[in-house]
Amino acid sequence: MKNGVSRFSPAAFAAKVSAEGKQDEHEVRVDEGGAAVTLADADDFERLAGEIRTYLSAPRGMTEDERRQYSETLNRAVLGFPHEREQVLAVIEDRLIRLRIHSLPGFKHPYGSLAEALFAEVVGLNVLELVLANRSGLEEIQVVGDRIYEVRGGNVGLSAYRFGSVRDVERIQQNLVLYNNDRINPRKRWAEVMLRDGSRVTMTGFGFTSSPTLTIRFYTVRSFSLAALSKPPYRTLSEEMRRMLLAALKARYNIVLIGPTNSGKTNLMKAMIAELPDDERIVTIEGRFEMMLGRDFPSKNIVEYETNEEDEQHGAAQAFKLALRQSPRRIIHAEIRDDDANIYVRACTRGHTGSMTTVHANRLEDVPEAITDMCMLDGRGMNPERLTKRIAEYVTELGIEMKLMDGRRIISRIGEIEWKQGEVRVREWAVFDEALGEWRYPNAPSERAAVWLKEGMDPNE
Structure with a gap:
């Protein structure tokens, strides 16, 4: 006592x-x-x-x-x-x-035994067990307070199940953070758990969000090839678009992808990386290891960085500095953010062609200006119009726009991002026609692009 x-x-x-x-x-x-x-x-x-x-x-x-x-x-x-x-x-x-x-x-x-009762209390997921019983097509579980939402085939729906109280959600949160030597308490009201297979759990507690939240995003991708994505059941792109992307990769275009969350950007990026030669040095920079290229492509020459913006010694800026000294042929940046926009722009304009990234933007036309806004935050007093022109011409040479449509992830646009008459324009190579349910090809590549693409074309294609 x-x-x-x-x-x-x-x-x-x-x-x-x-x-x-x-x-x-x-x-x-x-x-x-x-x-x-x-x-x-x-x-x-x-x-x-x-x-x-x-x-x-x-x-x-x-x-x-x-x-x-x-x-x-x-x-x-x-x-x-x-x-x-x-x-x-x-x-x-x-x-x-x-x-x-x-x-x-x-x-x-x-329960059948005391051990099972204890398992349900210290490990089990309460009513989420019933959701997990049907894993077919389950991509994500979203919990807000005592409500549960299920994401299947890209579509979000309110689950038939519900927690009895938020205490059950908090217990699951505490189990997850305990087993990861982390914590959720009044001083730190959030936590993230990342599994080796790419599954990710994000949690927030009272005081940071109005109700406890728990988001489980499962790693579900099993195929990493453009050929697979061009065929049923995916049909993310057409066969002609597959040939376009292969030629663009060989021609070392700098590529940018946009699209809403869960629209397939990471899947497509990995499919393009799968097409690259195994001995070509690739450096990836991510805030969280999500692409898992080293795991999925063990024979490729890949260096993977995981950055932490709260730690200056291990932030994106430091990762870029080191990455540029490791002889990369291509830099794969998971997402351009404020602090690293300038570094990525410099990398793309100083010999590291063939790089890829994603950006939060509504349309391809908005991408160069969005990156310019991020670059301007460091206060260097750059001319925004000249910077936007430079980004359009050298950093975002080819744009890919993704969309989630009726549970299907598709490329809705592929186009050259150009600077013409003082503004950003997109020369569309491929556009998905929603009325027809098929792709149209409104424009041929520009003369400049045609030369590059011809060099990258496979004569057998």
Whole structure:
């Protein structure tokens, strides 16, 4: 007993449970110091769940890689991966056997065993278990307060399931952050968890958002080729557009992609990267490892940077400086942001052609100006019109616009981004006609582009 408060002891509790029948199930329990404490059945379960949660969160393994793998197993178990769930359930069962606890007298639960009841409390996802039971086409789960939304085939819909209270959401959040040595508390009201397979969990708590939120984005892409994306069931682009993109890659165009969240930008970028020679040095710069190129293309010569803007020594600016000294043939920047816009522009205009990035913009015509606005934030006093012209001509040479349409991710436009008569224009090579449900090809490439593309064309295509 410490400061008049008794602490829960698994050993003492196990000894008491083994003597069940000798006293009423709601009577006295014994703490680790031999003092008597009174606990209701629900409190017993809550204390035991806390012991199991602490036991699971303790590092496992002799090496750093083994400990990382164990943490990954816990994360995947929480997110509903069957194999890992079986592994963690077995760990809980083994722990109960070692504690000689087989049941809690008087405690009723709907599960097959006490181990399963504890699993549901410290690892399980409550009603999200029912959502995960149908994983077919499930791309994302979005939780706001006690409401649940499901994203399937790019479409968001209110789930038939709902949490009983926000406390259940907060418990899941605490499990996830605990197993990642992170935290959500009044000082830090958010957290992110990233799994090796690319699945990502983003969480916010009370005070940062009006209600607790939990977003689980699953890694679902299995194919990384333009040929696969040009055929059913994807049909993201046409066969003619596939040939266009192959020629543009070989001609080392600087390419920019735009489109709303979940419209397929990353998938298309990876499909284009798959077409590049394996020995060509590629450097990627991301705020979070999402593309996972090293994992998906183990034979490619890839250096991957994960930046942290809160740490100056490991921010995007430092990553670019180092990347430019590592002899990259192409730079793949996941998304241009304010702090690194100038560096990316300099990279594209100083010999690193064939680079790719994404930008938040509504139309391809808006992209050069959007990048200019970001570049101007560093206060260098540059001429905005000259800078926009330079970006249009050398940084965003080829634009690709993505769209989500009836659950299908498509390229809605491909075009040269040009500077003509003092403004940005887009010479459209391909446009998706929504009325026809097919692509049109309104313009041939410009004379300048035709020369480049001819050099990059495969004579067998």
